[in-house]
Amino acid sequence: MAKFEPTLKEERYQMLRFVDAENYVTTFLRCVIFSTDATVSDLMTGVEKVPAGDMNTPTKIWHDAREGLFGTYDRPGIDPQLIRVLSNGGNEKAFRWVIHAKGEHSGIIVREPFEDNSYSFLRFASSDDPSDAIPIVECPPAGQSDNTHSSGVGRSDLLAVISHKLNTRIERSNEMFVTDDVVAVLQYDSLNWLDFYISTSLDIDSLYVNGDLVKPAHFGRKPDEVGGGFYVPVPKGAKAGDTLQMRFVYKGTVIRRIRDYTLLTSSILWYPQHGSRQLSRFHLTFTHPPSMTLKSVGDMISSKEIDDDHITSTWQPSYPIRNASFNIGIYKERKLDAKEDVPTSSIYYVTSAGIDNVSISVSQALEFYTKLYGKLPVSHIYATEMLGYHGEAFPGLIHLSDEAFANFTDAFFQEQFTAHEISHQWWGIACDYDSPRDRWISEGFAEYSALMYTQLASTSKSKFFDLLDKYRNDIYGRGAGTIGKKQLPPCVRLGHRVSIGGENNDYNNFVYYKGAWTLHMLRNMLIDLSTFNEDKFMSAMREIYAKGRTQRMSTDTVRAVFERYAGFRLDWFFDQWLYRGELPEYTFAWKKEKQQDGTWKVTMRVRQSGVPPSFFMIVPITVKFDDKPPVRFRINMTGEQAIMEMPPLPDEPDEIIFNDFRSVLCKVSTESF
Structure with a gap:
């Protein structure tokens, strides 16, 4: 028998969505277990074991399970979490239990010790092929959470990245040459390799660790593949708490020219990343052709022309941030009027058609949110136009879709899109969320x-x-x-x-x-x-x-x-x-009866469906009269049906509105009482 019991309530609901129960319990027909320690022996104690065949003539279940971890000849790709464990001594307990069961209950149970959510359950998308298994449930060990440290360092981070010092030269060809000096602190003992990620359009030329030239590894990938995931060797004897000074020297093209636009194809993987939630100090220097305008996160410390072909600027955020980015292009500039307590702001754009509308939205949204929530920790906001149907925000820097400038008659892009990206300066940046569950x-x-x-x-x-x-x-x-x-x-x-x-x-x-x-x-x-x-x-x-x-x-x-x-x-x-995710639907009915004393008796009936009977909600009711002010109150609704009687009304009601002001996310229909 195989069993997986999620430790978090949202994951128990997620399990319910896919296996019709909050816990996964099944009797399996056959299974394959991979483990880095004695887990296989422990699990199989007292179980009759039938040989699956040798490595050269594997049965289908062994073949499919092995491909899920190691890829194929044409598609090499070792599971990154397996690489983490095996490349760092294999002492951490990790396993993958591929289970074949009757019906739709086949799945994979996984333990990955270097993950914030170290236990996961994958369900087969088809009946008997683990290669297309989908990760359904992820959760930490019982009694633990996946919340990160205030610095953003979690259990999945092998090192805490303290700072990046990036020196970037961008040529007219859009090719980029970068040196990134990184200071980081090891989080574990006995580590051999550290995983980093960078855009596949970039190639590492050289790598130094504590002053020594080292060679990065590309486990499970073809030797001629550029960028992507790579591994940095850890000096022998290094232990948790030790500081590493690393220098990454790399080049490539993450900037593309499309018509009048310059497109940054990766907004954050233009420098080596380890972990996605860490807060680090950044010092950024950019050298680029003077015909182009560049704006970055942080305050501009200096800017000067080096020669006729290059201008250099230095930028530095005043506090540790999660992601650093920039934008570059042949832009026109519009400076917006300064307002009290609101960061100064400028818009850099290519498309002139909607600049007036975008300017109004940026200016008004900044002022509105400042009054609503409070001051921002940045002194200036740069809103830069970028080709594409998306937007992205960084401390003091916003990538705005060209649609916001060109399609300014659209109901969404006219106000919502720009206002949403501006509001990220408060929500997601100045006030950041804890776990990915809190997005x-x-x-x-x-x-x-x-x-x-x-x-x-x-x-x-x-x-x-x-x-x-x-x-x-x-x-x-x-x-x-x-x-x-x-x-x-x-x-x-x-x-x-x-x-x-x-x-x-x-x-x-x-x-x-x-x-x-x-x-x-x-x-x-x-x-x-x-x-x-x-x-x-x-x-x-x-x-x-x-x-x-x-x-x-x-x-x-x-x-x-x-x-x-x-x-x-x-x-x-x-x-x-x-x-949980169930969504309520309500059917509302009411009737009125005139009483002998001249008052009116009103009876309401509410039917609730689409949710468990225990679902509870506070719903506002508005009673309207022909020539009198409306009466408003709230009712508590739970169960499949409720019949409620209002206190006597002195006047005849003309209309009763259930869920006034769209106060509850629900569907409402009406019926006769």
């Missing part, structure tokens, strides 16, 4: 901030609610996943893994849109229905931002802040909307 604190908060900006800036009074409706329809419109029958909707807490085994747009629909809807529901739960005072919600958002300036924000910390302003526990709310 909604970046994307959901940024998306709802953009919605609130639209509520203020749009000339259409209905646009805010129109966008909420669109997001709701996209969330509810999710189709069947890629594995098996139609799945339950994914939960927000899966973070970047939300699309696994599902649909490509799940990340956008659930981390962005449902994350934003979660804040909208909290906002309307905290609002005073008689005065529409929103001080509680706005104060909570300001406090979350202020806390995030000194610590990485987790979902639990966000919940604790909202609980303090709500005055009651919200664990039920966060469990339903972030840790």
Whole structure:
């Protein structure tokens, strides 16, 4: 029998989506176990073992399982986590248990000791082929979390990167020559190799560790492959806490010229990366043709012309940051008017058609968010146009899609897109999230901030609610996943893994849109229905931002802040909307009866479906009259059906609105009582 019991509640829900139970338990027909220690012997004690054949004539199950770890002759590619264990002595306990069971219960159980989530379960996408297994569940050992240190260093990081000193020369051909001096501290004893990643368009020329010229390794890859993953040797005898000084010298082309645009093909893999969440100090020097304008993260320390063909500028962020980037192009510049407490800002653009609209959005959004949340820790914002249908934000630097400039009549790009990227200066950068499971604190908060900006800036009074409706329809419109029958909707807490085994747009629909809807529901739960005072919600958002300036924000910390302003526990709310994914549907009916004393008796019936019977929600009700002000109150809804009677009304009600102001993410239909 094989068993996998997820240690986190969001992962138990994820298991339920794919195997119809919160724990994986199956009797297997056959299995293959790979292990770096005595795990195989321990697991197989008392089990009758049948030889699977030798290495030269493997059975299909052995052949398929081996390919999953080591690749094929035509497609070499050793599992990176296996490389980590084997290249560093193989002393850490790692295993992969490939299980063939009846029906749809075949899967793979994995332990990867150098991962934040060291245990994972993969389910076969087809009935008997482990080569296309999909990682469904990932979780840390029992009693542990996958939260990172405040510096961003997690269990998966073999070293803490303290600083990068990058000297980059960009030629007219767009070829880039870079030297990166890295200072880092080892996190483990007895390490032999450290894994780094860089764009596949870049090639390492030379590598030095503590002054010695060394040769990087490319385990499991063809010798002529450029860039990508590579491994740096650790000096013999080095132990945890030792400092390494590394110099990477490399070159290549990550900058492409397309018509009038210069495209940076990798915004962060233009320098060697180890770990994706670490905070490091950066000192950046760029040399480039004077015909081009370059803007980087950080404050510009100096800029000077070297000769007729080159200009050099030096940039340095004032505090440790997660990712460093830049943008370069033949730009026109527009400086925006300075405002009190708001960083100065400039736009660098190619497309002139929409520059006025983009300028208004950038200027107004910066002022709006500063008043709403507080000051930013940067003194200047550079918004730079980039070819493509996406945007990306870094400390003080924004990559804006050319669509924001050219397609300024589009309802989304006119306000939402630019406002979303601007809001990332607060959410995801100045206030960063803790674990990858907390990504909604970046994307959901940024998306709802953009919605609130639209509520203020749009000339259409209905646009805010129109966008909420669109997001709701996209969330509810999710189709069947890629594995098996139609799945339950994914939960927000899966973070970047939300699309696994599902649909490509799940990340956008659930981390962005449902994350934003979660804040909208909290906002309307905290609002005073008689005065529409929103001080509680706005104060909570300001406090979350202020806390995030000194610590990485987790979902639990966000919940604790909202609980303090709500005055009651919200664990039920966060469990339903972030840790699980079921979506409610309500059918509402009401009737009115005039009483002998002239008052009106109103009875309401609510049917709830699509969620467990225990699902609980606070729903606002608005009673409208022909010539009197409306009456507003909230009801507590749980169970499959509830029948409620209002207190006697002195006047005849004309209309009753269930879930007014789109206060709950749900579908609502009406029926006769």
